[in-house]
Amino acid sequence: MRKGFQRRFDPIKVMTDSQVEAIHRATLDVLERTGIRFESVPALNLLKQKGCMVDYDTRIARIPPSFVEECIRMTPSSFSLKARDPKNDLRIGGSTLYFMSSAGARYTDARTGEVRTATPEENDQAVLISDALDTVDVFPSYTPYFEIEGVEPVMLCPTSLASRIRWTSKASRGAQATDTFIFETQLAQAVGMQLLGVCEAAAPLAYPEDAINAAFEYTGAGFPMFIAAGSVMGGSAPATIAGATITNNAELLGAVVLIQSMRPGTGIIGNDFVTPMDMQSGGFLFGALGVNLHQMAFNQLWTQVYKIPTVNCGAAFSNSKLIDYQSGYEKTHTAMVSALSGANCIVLHGGVTAELAYNPVLAIINDDVANVIGRTVEAFDVNEETMALELIHEVGPNPGSFLGEKHTLTHWKKEYFLPVVADRLSYDEWINQGKKSIIDRACERMEKILSTHKPLPITAEHDKDIERILEDARKHYRNKGLL
Amino acid sequence: MNEGLLAELKGAVLSFDKDKAEEAARRAIEQGVDPVSCADALADSLRIIGDQYSAGEVFIPELFVASRVAKVALSFITAEMRKQGKNVRSLGKVVIGTVFGDIHSIGKDIVATLLFAEGFEVVDVGVNVKADDFLKAVNDHKPDILALSALLTTTAMEQRNVIEGLKRAGVREKVKVLIGGSAINQEFADKIGADGYGATGPSGVKVARHLVAR
Numbered sequence: 001m002r003k004g005f006q007r008r009f010d011p012i013k014v015m016t017d018s019q020v021e022a023i024h025r026a027t028l029d030v031l032e033r034t035g036i037r038f039e040s041v042p043a044l045n046l047l048k049q050k051g052c053m054v055d056y057d058t059r060i061a062r063i064p065p066s067f068v069e070e071c072i073r074m075t076p077s078s079f080s081l082k083a084r085d086p087k088n089d090l091r092i093g094g095s096t097l098y099f100m101s102s103a104g105a106r107y108t109d110a111r112t113g114e115v116r117t118a119t120p121e122e123n124d125q126a127v128l129i130s131d132a133l134d135t136v137d138v139f140p141s142y143t144p145y146f147e148i149e150g151v152e153p154v155m156l157c158p159t160s161l162a163s164r165i166r167w168t169s170k171a172s173r174g175a176q177a178t179d180t181f182i183f184e185t186q187l188a189q190a191v192g193m194q195l196l197g198v199c200e201a202a203a204p205l206a207y208p209e210d211a212i213n214a215a216f217e218y219t220g221a222g223f224p225m226f227i228a229a230g231s232v233m234g235g236s237a238p239a240t241i242a243g244a245t246i247t248n249n250a251e252l253l254g255a256v257v258l259i260q261s262m263r264p265g266t267g268i269i270g271n272d273f274v275t276p277m278d279m280q281s282g283g284f285l286f287g288a289l290g291v292n293l294h295q296m297a298f299n300q301l302w303t304q305v306y307k308i309p310t311v312n313c314g315a316a317f318s319n320s321k322l323i324d325y326q327s328g329y330e331k332t333h334t335a336m337v338s339a340l341s342g343a344n345c346i347v348l349h350g351g352v353t354a355e356l357a358y359n360p361v362l363a364i365i366n367d368d369v370a371n372v373i374g375r376t377v378e379a380f381d382v383n384e385e386t387m388a389l390e391l392i393h394e395v396g397p398n399p400g401s402f403l404g405e406k407h408t409l410t411h412w413k414k415e416y417f418l419p420v421v422a423d424r425l426s427y428d429e430w431i432n433q434g435k436k437s438i439i440d441r442a443c444e445r446m447e448k449i450l451s452t453h454k455p456l457p458i459t460a461e462h463d464k465d466i467e468r469i470l471e472d473a474r475k476h477y478r479n480k481g482l483l
Numbered sequence: 484m485n486e487g488l489l490a491e492l493k494g495a496v497l498s499f500d501k502d503k504a505e506e507a508a509r510r511a512i513e514q515g516v517d518p519v520s521c522a523d524a525l526a527d528s529l530r531i532i533g534d535q536y537s538a539g540e541v542f543i544p545e546l547f548v549a550s551r552v553a554k555v556a557l558s559f560i561t562a563e564m565r566k567q568g569k570n571v572r573s574l575g576k577v578v579i580g581t582v583f584g585d586i587h588s589i590g591k592d593i594v595a596t597l598l599f600a601e602g603f604e605v606v607d608v609g610v611n612v613k614a615d616d617f618l619k620a621v622n623d624h625k626p627d628i629l630a631l632s633a634l635l636t637t638t639a640m641e642q643r644n645v646i647e648g649l650k651r652a653g654v655r656e657k658v659k660v661l662i663g664g665s666a667i668n669q670e671f672a673d674k675i676g677a678d679g680y681g682a683t684g685p686s687g688v689k690v691a692r693h694l695v696a697r
Contacts, residue, residue: 398586398587398588398610399586399588399592399609399610401588401589401592403543403544403547403589403592403593403596404544404547404548404550404551404592404596405548406499406548408544408547408548409499409544409545409547409548412542412544426682426683427682428668428682428683428686429682429683429686
């Protein structure tokens with residue numbers, strides 16, 4: 001099992017207890033009075049059986065507060081996720097912090113920011129590189145690239161999962177688009193792993209049929225679930241943090257109710273992916289202040305009050321088109337806030353140019369960022385040995401030095417983190433070594449990974465199963481006229 | 484027997500064990516092992532640590548602790564060598580200190596340790612050292628190199644005062660002057676008439692080797 005990072009202090013709170021209570025009460029009010037639209041008759045039937053008020057014409061289910069709270073209690077505070085290699089299994093929840101790789105539609109040139117469709121080889125290589133990065137614990141759906149040269153759009157999700165099964169033994173999330181969940185479930189089961197199933201809302205307050213069908217399929221397979229509601233403040237959610245917290249909360253608790261009705265006790269991780277709208281362009285403001293505050297409110301409610309694990313997407317993307325200062329600070333401050341406010345998983349590595357692009361060079365740089373953030377929440381030991389009181393007396397004032405002390409030798413590596421690709425050279429050394437930037441150094445690490453790292457291979461039999469399932473998927477989509 | 488004790492000495496330095504190093508040095512002397520071989524074994528172990536440091540495999544704390552362990556053993560070994568009228572092999576002698584007005588010691592300590600690990604005999608005269616005291620140390624110890632450290636921009640000019648003092652006393656040509664510190668660059672070193680400058684500890688050691696090889 002992957003250890004992740006263990007937070008050792010109470011998460012920070014952005015709301016008072018009475019504010020939390022007010023948000024929760026308002027959420028229950030939305031669920032009971034306005035309800036959630038579920039675009040699926042089987043889902044509405046199920047919710048009706050459980051005591052919800054269902055209107056089949058509008059496809060809206062109004063959920064009684066007592067049932068919402070019962071479903072919150074039914075959801076475990078932690079759950080396991082089985083990877084292809086048992087040493088990469090996860091236990092999500094509690095004080096554990098994991099990192100999920102980010103994604104992007106296309107490949108971006110690390111130096112120029114020019115974007116183009118990734119080749120299948122580039123997709124496989126990007127997966128292999130993240131397999132080698134210690135801080136990537138789990139992969140999202142259709143990642144690293146949403147588009148792969150020569151792969152039909154409808155086949156992207158299953159093809160992408162097949163690549164992740166072949167090039168990494170770490171855990172993965174499934175996707176929900178157009179029946180892909182049928183084939184992704186089969187692919188995972190063929191190699192003995194679970195997926196983090198997915199059910200994503202169409203904000204405000206609605207779940208499309210694909211999302212509900214995916215939830216039926218993944219919970220039917222006994223997989224834990226990743227629930228999400230990617231709303232945009234001022235668009236599909238109120239412009240205020242408090243208002244957007246209420247609608248996002250209602251959407252996600254709607255999914256909790258649906259999933260616990262399908263299969264009681266299913267492990268769930270709630271995703272926060274709420275961004276303010278750019279009121280000039282209508283786009284998303286990734287890395288904005290509103291993202292931080294929303295994530296903090298969400299983590300406080302879910303991890304501290306509901307005791308349901310959380311994942312935050314605020315650090316997944318940056319509006320910067322380049323791997324530069326902006327992408328660095330937008331990802332770092334949002335990820336740090338997530339970690340300090342108790343997120344169990346942070347989506348971080350490699351995504352840039354809003355959601356349009358990904359580059360493994362950035363994933364390598366983000367590996368250092370993830371380590372710094374993870375080590376921050378692990379804090380430090382305070383005991384007789386680490387306080388070093390006797391040693392402080394012994395060394396005394398300047399010119400006393402702690403450098404030659406065994407205490408320094410014993411503890412410094414544990415207490416420090418040495419970034420792998422950050423430039424720490426003196427100015428003269430930097431000149432003499434060719435004025436390398438962090439991108440140069442990350443490219444060097446990437447080349448080394450590509451020439452040395454070998455992911456755990458799959459068997460020839462598994463390889464055949466994967467090809468067979470992909471062929472079944474092609475037949476299925478051809479029959480539906482989608483291919 | 485000798486081989487075993489020499490390996491123990493080396494092993495004590497490489498495992499950073501001061502007590503073992505002292506005990507192995509005492510037994511080596513008691514059992515009549517040639518003290519020059521003992522000194523060579525200690526120098527070998529420091530060279531291994533020094534190489535590991537250059538390769539980025541170990542870091543300054545390892546280098547410092549290993550040097551401290553070696554120094555403990557070496558104090559017994561050199562006493563025995565003096566008794567037997569034998570000399571310690573070294574690349575050269577260095578007097579090192581931080582200049583007057585500056586009490587920063589870490590940079591100077593790092594260079595002193597790196598020089599020791601490299602095989603130089605090092606006389607550390609401390610911090611906040613006046614030009615006259617550097618001159619006295621040069622006259623007393625007759626070093627091959629005088630190494631001056633100054634962290635602050637404001638104290639960097641004190642390095643020039645030390646060099647001027649050496650000139651006035653007529654000993655400038657008898658010693659090479661190596662300077663270092665975060666405010667120092669080659670242009671400054673040339674301007675004040677130093678023989679060499681190191682941007683970092685390891686580069687200072689390279690310059691020191693170069694200066695004694697001339």
